[in-house]
Amino acid sequence: MRTYLPIVISLTAATAFAAIDQPVKLDTGLLSGAPGKNAEVRVFKGIPYAAPPVGDLRWKPPQPATKWEGVRAGTEFGNSCMQGGGAGRGGAKGGAPKGPEAAPRGPANSEDCLFLNVWTAAKSPSDKRPVMVWLHPGGYTSGSGAAPGTDGENLAMKGVVLVTINYRLGIFGFFSHPELTQESPHHASGNYAFLDQTAALAWVQKNIAAFGGDPKRVLVFGDSAGSSSIGNLVASPLTKGLFQRALGESGAWMGLSVAAMTKLDVAEQAGVRTAKQLGANNLAELRAKPAAELLGGRGGGPVIDGWFLPDDPANIYAQGKQNDVPLLLGSNKDEGTFFQGPTTAEMFTQTVKTRFGDLADGFLKLYPATSDDEATISSFATFRDQLGFVMRNWAASQTKSGKSKAYLYFFTHEPPIAGGNPPPSPVVTTRQQGATHGAEAAYVFENLLGNRPWSDQDRQLSDMISSYWVNFATDGNPNGKGLPIWPAFDSKSNLRMVLGDKIDVGPGLTTDQLAVYQALYDRVRQR
Numbered sequence: 464m465r466t467y468l469p470i471v472i473s474l475t476a477a478t479a480f481a482a483i484d485q486p487v488k489l490d491t492g493l494l495s496g497a498p499g500k501n502a503e504v505r506v507f508k509g510i511p512y513a514a515p516p517v518g519d520l521r522w523k524p525p526q527p528a529t530k531w532e533g534v535r536a537g538t539e540f541g542n543s544c545m546q547g548g549g550a551g552r553g554g555a556k557g558g559a560p561k562g563p564e565a566a567p568r569g570p571a572n573s574e575d576c577l578f579l580n581v582w583t584a585a586k587s588p589s590d591k592r593p594v595m596v597w598l599h600p601g602g603y604t605s606g607s608g609a610a611p612g613t614d615g616e617n618l619a620m621k622g623v624v625l626v627t628i629n630y631r632l633g634i635f636g637f638f639s640h641p642e643l644t645q646e647s648p649h650h651a652s653g654n655y656a657f658l659d660q661t662a663a664l665a666w667v668q669k670n671i672a673a674f675g676g677d678p679k680r681v682l683v684f685g686d687s688a689g690s691s692s693i694g695n696l697v698a699s700p701l702t703k704g705l706f707q708r709a710l711g712e713s714g715a716w717m718g719l720s721v722a723a724m725t726k727l728d729v730a731e732q733a734g735v736r737t738a739k740q741l742g743a744n745n746l747a748e749l750r751a752k753p754a755a756e757l758l759g760g761r762g763g764g765p766v767i768d769g770w771f772l773p774d775d776p777a778n779i780y781a782q783g784k785q786n787d788v789p790l791l792l793g794s795n796k797d798e799g800t801f802f803q804g805p806t807t808a809e810m811f812t813q814t815v816k817t818r819f820g821d822l823a824d825g826f827l828k829l830y831p832a833t834s835d836d837e838a839t840i841s842s843f844a845t846f847r848d849q850l851g852f853v854m855r856n857w858a859a860s861q862t863k864s865g866k867s868k869a870y871l872y873f874f875t876h877e878p879p880i881a882g883g884n885p886p887p888s889p890v891v892t893t894r895q896q897g898a899t900h901g902a903e904a905a906y907v908f909e910n911l912l913g914n915r916p917w918s919d920q921d922r923q924l925s926d927m928i929s930s931y932w933v934n935f936a937t938d939g940n941p942n943g944k945g946l947p948i949w950p951a952f953d954s955k956s957n958l959r960m961v962l963g964d965k966i967d968v969g970p971g972l973t974t975d976q977l978a979v980y981q982a983l984y985d986r987v988r989q990r
Contacts, residue, residue, distance in 0.1 A: 483585050487673040492531040497538045499582065499616045506616070507581040507674070508609075509541035512666040513659065515575035516631060521750050522643055522655060525577060525662040541578025543570045543607040546632045547758040570609050574635065574754045579628040579663055580608055582615030585675020593936040594676040596626045596667060596706070598660060598689030600901060603764055604633045606688070617909035621933045624676035626667060630659035630692075634762035635754070639730035640738065642746035651770035653730050653763065657695055658771060664696075664705035681706040682936035684791075686904050690714030694857060695765055698776035698785045708939045710791040710932065712903055713798060713850060715857040716765065716776040719900075720849050721980060723987045724775050730766040737761050777988050780860035789939035790861050791932070792854045793872030793959070797897030799846030811838035819983060826979050851972055852980035855959075858952045869952040870941055871971070874903040875963035876924055879915045903962070907932055920964070928962055 483505050486493040496507035513525035520526060585592050597613055599606040608627030615625030630636060636656030643652035660683075668678045683706045685693055693709050694716030696702045717724060737760045743749040749757070767775055779785050811832045816823045830845050832838035851873070858869035877897045906925040911917040931941040931949065941949050947967060949960045957977075961969040972980075 483583055483587060483675055486534045489670045489673060490530075491528050493534040494537045495534050496581075499619070501584075501616060501620060503584045504616050504619050505583055505674075507537035507583075509539050509578045510537055510581065511541070511577060512579050512628070513577040513662045516577065516635070516655070516659075517574045519750065521574065521635070522638055522640075522652070522746075524655070524658045528577075528666075537581075540570045540580065540607075540609040541629065542573035542576045543609065544576035544629050544632045545572050545574055545635050545754050545758060546601070546605040570607060576607075576629045576631070577659060577662070578608070579626055579666065580615070581671075581674050582619040582625040583674040583676070584619045584622070585624060588672050588675055590675035591672070591677035591680075592622055592624050592675050593680040593933070594624045594626065594667060594671050594678070594682065595932070595936045596628065596664060596681060596683045598628065598630070598683065598685030598692050600685070600687035600689050600904075601632070603637060603656065603688045603691075604762065606632070612905060612910050612912060613908050614910055615908070618929060618933065621929060623933055623936055624671060624674050626663075626671070628660065628663040630656045630663070632656065632762070634737070634757050634760040637762040637764050637766070638734055638737070638760075639727060639763065639766055639768070640734035640746060640749075641731045643734070644727065644731060646746075647770075649768075649770035651727070651768035652734075653727070653766035653768050654695075654771045657692060657699070657765070658701075660692055660696060661699070661702050661705065661771075664702065668705060679707065680937065682708045682710060684710035684712070684932070684936075685714075686712040686901055687714050687719070691716060691718055691765070695772060695776060696786075697788065697790075697861070698779045699771050700773065700784075701771055703786055706786075706788065708789045708791075708935060709786075710935060711793075711854065711857065712907070713794045713854070713900055715792075715853045717853065717987075718764070719798070719853065720846075721853065721983045721987055723990050724772075724777070725763065725766045727766055727768050730763055730768075733761065733763055775988070777860075777984075780857075780863075783864045785861070787861075787864060787866045789867045789935070790858060790869040791872070791935045791941060792858050792869060793874060793903075793962075794847070794850045794854050795898045795900060795902055796847060796873065796875040796963075797843070797877070797902075798850050798900045799843040800897050801900035803842065803846065805835070805839040806842045807835045808832040808838040811842050819979075822979060822982055822986075829975055829979060848972055848976055849980060852977065852984075855952075855971060855977075856981075856984060859954050862952060862954075868939070870935070870949055871952045871959040872949075873959050873961050873963075873969065873971075874898055875961055876902075876906075876921075878902055878905065878921065879917060881914045881916075898963075903928070906962075924962070924964075924966075927966060 486495040496505045511528040618625045639653035690711035691714035693711050819826050830841035862869045906928045909925045934943040935941040957971040959971045
C-alpha cells in the first residue's frame with residue numbers, strides 16, 4: 464500500500480516540483496495549471512473543449528472551442544451544465560449521488576459548460592502515459608466532472624493521465640424535435656450529450672500528448688449514465704479511433720435494465736409535446752427562452768437518430784458493426800438500494816405480470832412473492848440480476864466476433880456507513896446502503912471520503928481495484944503483478960470476478976436466470 468507524506472510547501476515550491484513543464488500548448492492556446500495535493504501531480508481545470516452551446520448553438524452538435532491569447536489559467540473548474548428535473552434512463556432517479564461523491568457547490572450551472580479537467584504526474588509530453596477519460600453518472604440529468612469523489616490525483620499517481628468532462632444534460636442534452644431534425648444536415652436530433660462526449664474524446668486525441676498522455680491508449684470509463692453513454696459510444700460510427708478500450712460500471716446502452724431504445728419519430732413527438740408544455744410554438748421560441756425556463760421540460764434519453772446511432776445498438780452489436788475494443792464491465796450486489804424500498808406482494812406481482820406478460824409465471828418461480836417480505840427480497844434481487852444480465856449481455860455481444868476480449872466483475876463489498884453497518888440480512892433494503900449503485904466508484908478513484916469508518920481492508924481493496932482499472936487502461940488487460948488472476952469473459956463458463964471482501968472468480972447468473980432475461984431481451988428487440 465502507498466503512503467503519502469504530509470506536504471506543507473509554498474505555491475512557489477510546488478511549482479518547482481510540478482510534474483510537467485508550464486504552460487502546456489493546446490490547439491486553442493497556452494494553458495497553466497496548479498499543483499495537486501501531491502507536488503508530483505499537476506491539475507488543469509476548466510479547459511473548454513468546445514464552444515458554448517448557447518443561442519443558435521442550443522441543440523446543435525458541439526462546435527470548436529475559440530482560441531485565446533496569452534496563457535489561460537486552468538486553476539478553477541468550469542461551470543456545471545444546466546441540470547434538474549426527473550431521471551433519465553441509465554442513471555439515478557433523483558439525480559446525482561449525495562454526500563462526498565456529489566459535485567461541489569463551487570461551479571455554477573450554465574449552458575456554457577463544455578469543460579474538462581486533467582490530472583497528470585507525467586514529467587514531459589514524451590512520457591506517453593495511458594489516458595483514462597471519466598464520464599460522470601447522474602441519470603443524464605445531473606452531475607459534473609468536478610465531483611470530489613472523482614478527483615483524479617490518486618489515479619494520476621498510479622501512472623495514468625486522468626480526464627473528467629462535463630456534457631449537456633436533460634433537455635439540453637437529449638431533446639428531439641421535427642424542426643431540429645429538419646435543420647440538421649444529418650436529418651437527426653437528440654443525443655447532444657453523446658456528441659459532446661465524442662467532441663471531448665476528439666479533444667483528447669489532439670491535445671492529451673501535451674500532458675504526457677498517449678492518444679493511442681485511451682480508456683473511456685464511467686458509472687451509471689456514464690456507463691450507459693459508453694455502451695452507445697462503442698456502438699457509434701462517429702467515435703471510431705477515439706478510444707482503444709472501454710469500461711462500464713453498472714449501465715449499458717439500454718440503461719440499467721432490459722429496455723427498448725427510443726426511435727427518432729417517437730422522440731420528435733415527445734419534443735413537440737414538451738415545447739407546448741413550455742409555451743413555445745416553434746424552435747425559434749424555444750431557443751429564445753432563458754435556460755432556467757427549460758429545466759422543467761422533458762429531455763428524454765438516447766435516441767436512434769440515424770446519425771450518431773444509425774440503428775438500435777442491439778442490432779449494431781449483433782451485426783458486429785460496433786467499435787471492436789476490449790471491455791471491462793460489471794455491476795454491484797445491492798444496486799437497487801439506490802432507487803427503491805420495500806414493496807408488497809401485490810405490487811411486485813402486478814409489476815412482473817405487466818412487464819413480463821406470458822413470461823411472468825416462469826419469472827415468479829425464480830423470484831417468488833408469496834409474502835410482502837419475500838416480494839421485497841425478490842424486488843431487490845430482480846434489480847441486481849437484471850442489471851447483471853445487461854452487463855453480461857454487453858460483454859457477450861462485444862466478444863461475439865472473437866476479436867476483442869471482455870472482463871466481467873461483480874462488486875460485493877459493502878462500504879462502511881456513519882454509525883456502523885446494520886446487522887446482516889438476506890438482502891440490504893436500506894436506501895443507499897450495502898454495495899449499492901455507484902459504491903464501487905470511491906474504490907476505483909481511491910477517494911474514500913466522508914464521515915465513514917474506512918478500514919485498512921477498504922484501502923487495500925481500493926488499491927487493488929484501481930490497479931485493475933489502470934492495468935486495463937494500459938494494455939486492455941486488467942491483470943498484473945500482485946493481483947488475483949482475472950480470466951477473460953467466456954459465455955460458456957459464465958464466470959465473473961468478484962470484487963468483495965475477498966477477490967476471486969465466482970459464478971455468474973444461473974442458467975434459468977439467464978433464460979428469463981434473455982427471453983425478455985429478445986422480445987424487447989422485436990418491438
